[in-house]
Amino acid sequence: xxxxxxxxxxVVTGAxxxxxxxxxxxxxxxxxxxxxxYHRSAKAAAEVVAAIQSEGGEAVAVQADVGDGxxxxxxxxxxxxxxxxxxxxxxxxxxxxxxxxxxxxEEDWDIxxxxxxxxxxxxxxxxxxxxxxxxxxxxxxxxSVSGLAGQGGQTNYAAxxxxxxxxxxxxxxxxxxRNITVNCVAPGFVLTALTADLPEELKQQGIEATxxxxxxxxxxxxxxxxxxxxxxxxxxxxxxxxxxxxxxMQG
Ligand code: NAP
Numbered sequence: 001x002x003x004x005x006x007x008x009x010x011v012v013t014g015a016x017x018x019x020x021x022x023x024x025x026x027x028x029x030x031x032x033x034x035x036x037x038y039h040r041s042a043k044a045a046a047e048v049v050a051a052i053q054s055e056g057g058e059a060v061a062v063q064a065d066v067g068d069g070x071x072x073x074x075x076x077x078x079x080x081x082x083x084x085x086x087x088x089x090x091x092x093x094x095x096x097x098x099x100x101x102x103x104x105x106e107e108d109w110d111i112x113x114x115x116x117x118x119x120x121x122x123x124x125x126x127x128x129x130x131x132x133x134x135x136x137x138x139x140x141x142x143x144s145v146s147g148l149a150g151q152g153g154q155t156n157y158a159a160x161x162x163x164x165x166x167x168x169x170x171x172x173x174x175x176x177x178r179n180i181t182v183n184c185v186a187p188g189f190v191l192t193a194l195t196a197d198l199p200e201e202l203k204q205q206g207i208e209a210t211x212x213x214x215x216x217x218x219x220x221x222x223x224x225x226x227x228x229x230x231x232x233x234x235x236x237x238x239x240x241x242x243x244x245x246x247x248x249m250q251g
Contacts, residue, residue, distance in 0.1 A: 003031030004230050009083040010034045011076065013066045013123060014093030016041035018192035019142065021048050022218035023090055026226045028057035032088060035079045036061045039093070058083075066093050067114040072122035080130060087134070088229045089127045091120045091164075092142040096194060098153045109156045116160035120167060124182075128175065137180035138229045141168050142221070143240065145188050145248045161186075165240055172238035181237040183228050188244025190216040211246035 005027055015024040016038035025048070028034045034052060036059055038045035045061035052059040060082055064075040079086050095115045097108035120141055131137030146154050147161025165184055172182040189195065189206040195215075198206075207213055224243045227233055242248060 003029075004232075005088075005226070006031035008032045008087040008229070009079060009085050010088035010090065010229070011037065011079045011086060011123070011127070012090040012092055013037045013075075013119065014039070015048060016045040016061075018194060019187065019190060019218045019221050020090070020092040022222040023092060023225050024048055024059065025051060026219065026222035027088065027090075027229065028052040028059060029055065030226055030230075031057075032229075033058040033083050035059070035075070035082070037064055037066065037075055037093065039063070039065050066091075066119035066123055069122045069125075072119065073126045076123065076126035076130070085134060086127055086130050087136065088138045088140070089123060089131075090140045090142070090225055090229075091123055093119055094142065094160075094194070096154070096157050098157065100153055101155045104156065112156040113160050113163075116157070117163045117167070120164055124167075124171060128171075128180075131180050132175070132178045135179050137175070137178075138233075139168075139171070139175075139180065139182040140225050140228050141182070141184045142225075143168075143184040143186045145186050145242065145244050148186060148240070148242070148250065149248045168240070169238045176237055181228070181233065183233075183236060183238070184240040185221060185224050185228065186240050186242045186244065186248075187221045188216055188242070188247040190218055190221060192218060206247075209247055210244065214245065216243065216245060 010032040014020040015036040064071040144161040
């Protein structure tokens with residue numbers, strides 16, 4: 001049976017767990033060979049590779065701190081050396097250090113901006129040249145509703161995610177003439193390790209503020225990413241697709 005992403009190679013950053021894991025599994029189910037990037041969770045990343053292989057797919061795990069330019073470059077080079085091409089880059093790696101601005105330490109600002117935004121610069125810079133050479137590519141950046149609407153206690157996180165949206169539009173304009181699309185997916189509340197420790201009250205408020213009255217599943221973000229990676233999405237670029245149960249309605 002023909003699969004939509006057959007003969008495509010995808011790199012997913014932060015694919016050892018949470019949303020990135022689901023994205024990697026979904027792209028592999030649709031036929032892509034996938035590079036599973038992780039930072040610290042080697043065992044979890046190996047389990048994602050094993051899960052993909054058990055379904056007949058191909059994947060490798062590659063350690064890299066994508067906030068570091070050299071390591072991001074090595075990650076993309078590893079994908080090229082292993083699979084010979086790179087068609088899809090999903091910048092998913094992310095972190096939070098929530099705090100009110102007046103109490104926020106400079107290092108909490110720096111780590112969030114480095115992990116969430118500089119990583120996108122690093123990985124896109126490394127992947128752009130091979131994609132331009134191939135005359136095709138899909139870049140999908142995982143932003144957040146916080147980057148659209150703001151969130152108290154998240155000035156660092158919201159700035160990184162809003163920055164990602166401006167970056168995406170600019171790169172979409174640069175790379176459009178080379179048949180490369182660049183888009184964002186903006187999840188709402190999704191239960192992962194990133195959100196598990198939020199105060200119960202905030203979790204409940206999130207459900208009440210969401211018209212669909214529930215949190216999202218990681219797979220529901222993965223379906224949106226898989227669509228933007230597909231041929232069907234060839235005329236969509238510079239866009240932010242919100243997948244949030246109606247929490248933040250744009251336009
Ligand atoms: P998560 O469960 O905490 O997973 C984070 C992933 O990022 C892990 O695989 C982690 O790797 C990786 N990572 C962190 N720092 C890294 C670095 N420097 N280099 C490479 N990988 C790194 O988070 P999640 O909830 O799945 O979030 C995934 C993305 O969705 C993030 O960008 C997040 O901002 C965004 N998002 C999440 C939600 C939500 O409700 N969960 C909502 C909106 C947006 P290791 O395990 O190896 O450390």
